[in-house]
Amino acid sequence: MNTNEANKEIWIFAEQNAGSIHSVVYELLGKGSELAEQLQAKLCAVLLGHKIKEKAKGLIWRGASKVYLIESEEFLNYRSDIYSSVLVDLVHRYKPSVVLGGATLTGRSLMPRLAAALKTGLTADCTALEIDDEKKILVQTRPAFGGNIMATIVCSERRPQMATVRHKVMSEAEVDEKRKGEIISVQPQTPLFSDIKIEDIVKEIDKTVRLTEADIIVSGGRGLGKKENFGLIEELALVLKGAVGASRATVDNDWLPYSHQVGQTGKTVCPKVYIACGISGQIQHLVGMQSSKIIIAINKDAEAPIFKVATYGIVGDLFKIVPMLIKELKR
Amino acid sequence: MKIIVCIKEVPDTTEIKTDPETNTLIRAGVKSIISPFDMYAIEEGIRLKERLGGEVIVLSMGPAQAEKSLREAISLGADEAILLCDRKFGGADTLATSYTLAQGIKKIDGYDIIICGKQAADGDTAQVGPEVSVWLNIPQIAYVSKIEQVEQERIKVRRMSEEGYEVIQAKLPCLITVVKEINEPRLPSLKGKMRAKKAEIKKWTLEDINADREKTGLKGSPTQVKRIFSPPQREKGKIFEGDAEEIVKEMAEVLRSI
Known part of the structure; x- marks a missing residue:
């Protein structure tokens, strides 16, 4: 699609899983409202799911003036082929100028499918979005080279302009139940046939909240000494209502499942507070957590690289500090 | 089973630095490696x-020197490299x-x-x-952590959620x-290294x-990089040493205020 064919609509892909909306969607609606105002465009959400109409209202309360709703049993959980084919069809019909999604496991599988099918540009894992006032185009900023460098990217000729946005970087849109909007139920015009079948959904993280969703993450490293000592990390996470993270070394030793791993080969997280206990802070770990707002590091070794990124660095024995902290927080 | 593995040669990012004056990457002296995820x-x-049974064909797009990475893939056990x-x-x-890449894959027969x-x-x-899968019109599963089963016409995998x-x-x-x-990559065998040395790396042009x-x-790329800059440095933090009692009180204070 060329620039002059596009309509003044900004689309937010309203990612849901088994009926619950991913919180990154609210962050996208927050940023989307600002962009829409600058472009004098309409902010719209696109919701695919099964029996999910109720949730459309919530998207309007968070700022969407239009919700495109596509309901089918087939959309209960994400599958790359039918999700993208339906969205391609929708983009062709309504011609938005911008499409944004979360840089989640789903978003980073779906959005490239969509972009390639639409033959347009996509910028991955953005941490900032702005509008170029003069050209009225989307200016997208993202980290690359493992966070060593930032790049600003535009897609000037083709539409829609597409980006996935890192979770927890932008602030959520506020709820206003008085807000009005339009819900448009759309019938898919492509056959709902998938070559992919989900057989089972297994949850490994149940003790605490999800890692990428968490406001507070307590992570443990090699300094814990043995698997059993992760109990201490879990206890602190529980007191803080946070999630449990882990360094690569601990996951390699099977102390915790891979789904907890933070870092280059694990997850990139961006919580309000990241507490690193007994983690030395190899560069591969730092790239996964250094954009956290506050970093608290507890480590015996005053020279540990983790202290270079720490907001508060505590040089000391975690087996002494952490139990004291738990006790103090419980008071 | 005909298996195609797509790889990319990259500078070792754990060693890379940026020039604070020009805001560009200092690539000199940084060695090139197979991108770590591609090793898996x-x-x-x-x-x-x-x-x-079957064969593994490794495919890459890049400058002539990327041949080195393709030889490495052969030393690990790949049969052919393009x-x-x-x-x-x-x-x-x-x-x-x-x-x-998709055009290259189409030229490989099946x-x-x-x-x-x-x-x-x-x-x-x-x-x-994921974009390659669209050009080829085949299904795609991202973030696979285990291949459980492969049959003639189906594959069963675990996808990270x-x-x-x-x-x-x-x-x-x-x-x-x-x-x-998904696995722990092996090291090349001596036999593999010998084979890699002699192997013919096919080079395909447009x-x-x-x-x-x-x-x-560049012509086929809808996105343009406008600017490259160093990420903002984190402010220097506060380091505590000494009285644990005091430190814990202050930390609890910080955590309560969130």
């Missing part, structure tokens, strides 16, 4: 071959790269499974794999991108893969 892709391809190498491929974004690493360590986009994993079946041919959890010039390289 190569290993998984070789394991599939060992289990089911480098898509042409000045007209230069400056490609993910869309143009995926188109070029395949059952395509394996890519989760993302390249330089661009970190995780987009090329935010809370754990999903068990997913897909029809072959299919493209998967793999995460680190004409060889019958690619449309308008869709490759």
Whole structure:
């Protein structure tokens, strides 16, 4: 699609899983409202799911003036082929100028499918979005080279302009139940046939909240000494209502499942507070957590690289500090 | 089983620095490596071959020196290596790269499974794999942590989810991108190294893969990089040593205020 064919609509892909909306969607609606105002465009959400109409209202309360709703049993959980084919069809019909999604496991599988099918540009894992006032185009900023460098990217000729946005970087849109909007139920015009079948959904993280969703993450490293000592990390996470993270070394030793791993080969997280206990802070770990707002590091070794990124660095024995902290927080 | 593994040669990002004056990457002296995630892709391809028979073909787009990485893949156990190498491929974004790789794959006669690493360590986009699947019109499963079963026409895998994993079946041919959890890459054997030395690395140009010039390289790239700069430095933190009692009180204070 060329620039002059596009309509003044900004689309937010309203990612849901088994009926619950991913919180990154609210962050996208927050940023989307600002962009829409600058472009004098309409902010719209696109919701695919099964029996999910109720949730459309919530998207309007968070700022969407239009919700495109596509309901089918087939959309209960994400599958790359039918999700993208339906969205391609929708983009062709309504011609938005911008499409944004979360840089989640789903978003980073779906959005490239969509972009390639639409033959347009996509910028991955953005941490900032702005509008170029003069050209009225989307200016997208993202980290690359493992966070060593930032790049600003535009897609000037083709539409829609597409980006996935890192979770927890932008602030959520506020709820206003008085807000009005339009819900448009759309019938898919492509056959709902998938070559992919989900057989089972297994949850490994149940003790605490999800890692990428968490406001507070307590992570443990090699300094814990043995698997059993992760109990201490879990206890602190529980007191803080946070999630449990882990360094690569601990996951390699099977102390915790891979789904907890933070870092280059694990997850990139961006919580309000990241507490690193007994983690030395190899560069591969730092790239996964250094954009956290506050970093608290507890480590015996005053020279540990983790202290270079720490907001508060505590040089000391975690087996002494952490139990004291738990006790103090419980008071 | 015909397995294609797509790899990328990247500068070792754990060693890279930026020049604070010019805001550009200092590449001099930084060695090139196979992108770490692609090592898992190569290993998984070789394991599939060992289990089911067949061949592993490694494919890359890049400058002539990327031949070194393809030889490394052969030393690990890949059977054949192809480098898509042409000045007209230069400056490609993910869309143009995926188109070029897909054209290369189309020239290879038939395949059952395509394996890519989760993302390249330089661009970190995780987009090329999923985009390749669109040009080839095949299903794609990203973030695969285990291949459970491969039958004639189906593959069953575990796909990482935010809370754990999903068990997913897909029809072959299919493209998967793999995460680190999937295996532990082997080291090259002496025999493998010998073979790699002698192996012929095929080099295919734009004409060889019958690619449309308008869709490759800078010309075929809808996105443009406007500016590159160093990330803002974190402010220097406060380091505590000494009285644990005091420190804990202050930390609890910070945590309560969130």
